[in-house]
Amino acid sequence: VTFLMERLSPPSTGLSGAFDATYLNSLTTIVNYITNTKNAYAVVDPHNYMRYNGAIINSSDFSSWWTRLAGQFKSNSRVIFDLQNEPNGIDATTVAAAMQSAVNAIRAAGATTQLILVEGTSWTGAWTWTS
16 A cells, blocks of 8 residues: 555654544555455555655654554554655665664554565665665
8 A cells, every 4th residue: 555655744744743634544444444354464655765745754753653653553463564665866874774763663663563564775675785
């Protein structure tokens, strides 16, 4: 289930502000339909290339945002968290730190069993972190 972070977290309130209630309700409805009605897995996939409102996302905002989103789905074992679709053009150290902060935030929010997908810095490949 792909979405732009700006739709869930409008630029007027930023990444650390409250989620848009209408959009969150729609996202939750879709995820619950997939996981509960269809008994399938749903990948929650912010599709922003590691940017928000045109700027590279910092680790602090990223972990705060994921704490709140993971809290919404922590009891749904069929939710898979894709931390950020296709980060690119950003130093691998920066991306790795942000991704680890998000993993830590998700687990701390109580989502302790769900799969977490971590993408690399070359659009999708984690293999680029080694060079």
